[in-house]
Amino acid sequence: MEQILANGVYLGSQYAMIALGLTLIFALMNVLNFAHGQMYVIGGFVTYTFYGQWGVPFVLALFMSCMTLAVIGALIEKYLFAPVIKGSSREESTMLLAAGIAFLLDALILLVFGEKQRGVPKIVDGVFNWDFRLIMPYDRILICVLAILSIVAFIALMQYTKTGRALRALAQDRTAAQLMGVNVDRYSMIGFALGAMLAGLVGGLLVTITGINLGMGGPTSIKAFMMVMIGGAGVISGAIWGGFILGFLEAFGLAYLSQYGDITYLLIFVSLMIFLAIRPQGLMGKPWG
Amino acid sequence: MNFSAKQILGVAVFLLVIFVGVPMFIAATGRWDFYFTLTSVALLAIASAGVWLTFYIGRINIGQGAFALVGAYVSAILVVKAGWSFWISLPAAGLFAALVAVLLGLPILRLRGVYFAMITLVLTQVATLTALALPITNGAKGITNIPLPSGVSLFGLTLIPDFGQLENTRMAFYFTACILMIITYAALYRLVNSRLGHLCRSMQQNEELASSIGVNITYIRILIFAISSFFGGIGGAMFGSISQSVYPATFVVKDSVDFMLNCFLGGLGYVFGPMLGTLLIYFGWDLLFEFGKYQLLIYSTILIVVIRFLPDGLLSIRFGKGEKK
Numbered sequence: 001m002e003q004i005l006a007n008g009v010y011l012g013s014q015y016a017m018i019a020l021g022l023t024l025i026f027a028l029m030n031v032l033n034f035a036h037g038q039m040y041v042i043g044g045f046v047t048y049t050f051y052g053q054w055g056v057p058f059v060l061a062l063f064m065s066c067m068t069l070a071v072i073g074a075l076i077e078k079y080l081f082a083p084v085i086k087g088s089s090r091e092e093s094t095m096l097l098a099a100g101i102a103f104l105l106d107a108l109i110l111l112v113f114g115e116k117q118r119g120v121p122k123i124v125d126g127v128f129n130w131d132f133r134l135i136m137p138y139d140r141i142l143i144c145v146l147a148i149l150s151i152v153a154f155i156a157l158m159q160y161t162k163t164g165r166a167l168r169a170l171a172q173d174r175t176a177a178q179l180m181g182v183n184v185d186r187y188s189m190i191g192f193a194l195g196a197m198l199a200g201l202v203g204g205l206l207v208t209i210t211g212i213n214l215g216m217g218g219p220t221s222i223k224a225f226m227m228v229m230i231g232g233a234g235v236i237s238g239a240i241w242g243g244f245i246l247g248f249l250e251a252f253g254l255a256y257l258s259q260y261g262d263i264t265y266l267l268i269f270v271s272l273m274i275f276l277a278i279r280p281q282g283l284m285g286k287p288w289g
Numbered sequence: 290m291n292f293s294a295k296q297i298l299g300v301a302v303f304l305l306v307i308f309v310g311v312p313m314f315i316a317a318t319g320r321w322d323f324y325f326t327l328t329s330v331a332l333l334a335i336a337s338a339g340v341w342l343t344f345y346i347g348r349i350n351i352g353q354g355a356f357a358l359v360g361a362y363v364s365a366i367l368v369v370k371a372g373w374s375f376w377i378s379l380p381a382a383g384l385f386a387a388l389v390a391v392l393l394g395l396p397i398l399r400l401r402g403v404y405f406a407m408i409t410l411v412l413t414q415v416a417t418l419t420a421l422a423l424p425i426t427n428g429a430k431g432i433t434n435i436p437l438p439s440g441v442s443l444f445g446l447t448l449i450p451d452f453g454q455l456e457n458t459r460m461a462f463y464f465t466a467c468i469l470m471i472i473t474y475a476a477l478y479r480l481v482n483s484r485l486g487h488l489c490r491s492m493q494q495n496e497e498l499a500s501s502i503g504v505n506i507t508y509i510r511i512l513i514f515a516i517s518s519f520f521g522g523i524g525g526a527m528f529g530s531i532s533q534s535v536y537p538a539t540f541v542v543k544d545s546v547d548f549m550l551n552c553f554l555g556g557l558g559y560v561f562g563p564m565l566g567t568l569l570i571y572f573g574w575d576l577l578f579e580f581g582k583y584q585l586l587i588y589s590t591i592l593i594v595v596i597r598f599l600p601d602g603l604l605s606i607r608f609g610k611g612e613k614k
Contacts, residue, residue: 093553108586
């Protein structure tokens, strides 16, 4: 039981970070970022290149992952999403754009990093063992702690800085924020970059444990969508709840249901449907906000 | 419904091209593989028509792959395990997909916008997982060696020849798929220009308002979702029959996204948009095959450029911006 709970916290902390980035982009731009999983994969590959191949310290490699994704995110927002949102008569057009970007990033990953599964050496050796009731490698604990710290840092950023306040205002009401003198275009770009950066950060953290490959993008996006649906789209607390709930469900499912075959996700989905039938806006979401 | 002379001429030219022009072209150039490509286009266009219809009530549907998979499996199981004729299993597959859509639609159609898009996307993934988990679908091995469609005769008159005995199966499949596609789009056009179409447009604009003036929105959205999934099921069943096999990976999330892209690219305001979109996306992808590993890069770049400069779809070039059907 302790083991399952620990696994749940470990999975949940990573999932929450992925969901945070997605939900931030959604809240600011009303864009469903299909390319989120691909951004995560790029983050993983950048850390792999710096840390695994060139021997740069891990923290610096993580920083490079964040920076790369922030730049990619800012460019995508400025030159692709912003003009399309302005020029299109239907807001769904951004979904096509997001899907196109997901393909584009997939293509770039394939060309730059290849299709092989990549891993990096462990950052810390050893296994934490509490009486064989709870076994957890030290690197997983470290990653989990780092993930939770990043979430705390992100919330602090959103709550206590000027940028965070501007972003929250933007998410609440775009027009009102503009009227209050918020530079909407600039903060949209910053917000998108921040969301992409979070995806890159998770990728960089997880490459040390699960490794990274080209095919991980799509499934990651789908998981992120599920978390956002559980918690409610566009709400930060919702993304964190969603991430941890999915993490715990997965940990319990793997522990108790694996003997029946691969049905954990089937059950999660069925319960998600029932849940959404009762509460369509998710746990924390505003009704059709 | 009054058609202008221009419309009738357009349809006549279109029919002439696909039933006479294409076979002549293929016979002349000897590119027999085009039959398979065009058949796929026709079938995917049927499924895309369904997606377009859900767009028409203002829902972004990324779950058509799930219903295509359901259709493909139902038809395959009925033909292989129950020994039905393919031609009976085809509507059965469509109806079963529609039934699934009604059951799933009751809860999920209450969701809107991005929520609906996300849940339908997850639905596709779940269809694949279900196909892997259920015993009747044979898991990852899938159902293979599906026999070709058998003949149908009425009072000794052969209506549909036995596909297994035809020397040119590809052409037969091509014609079948095209006929199905034409029926689908004729039905779609009729639906859009009927009273139901008006109600759908009212829902696309504002569901609460439509509801307040007495439109039964729950009934209509489930009906539309069922019709949409019926198309998906038919397209999927036919696809399974052509490739003579169904696997859980026959329709995956990528296909669902493609169906959505087909509709977007052609233009959501035009009934024939998804047909054009499917043709361009499928053919474009095939043509880019020569570029090897740069295929996906070029394809996605073109896609992004199109949506960047023509956010309302390709058909909007001709008709000008802002004008809606």
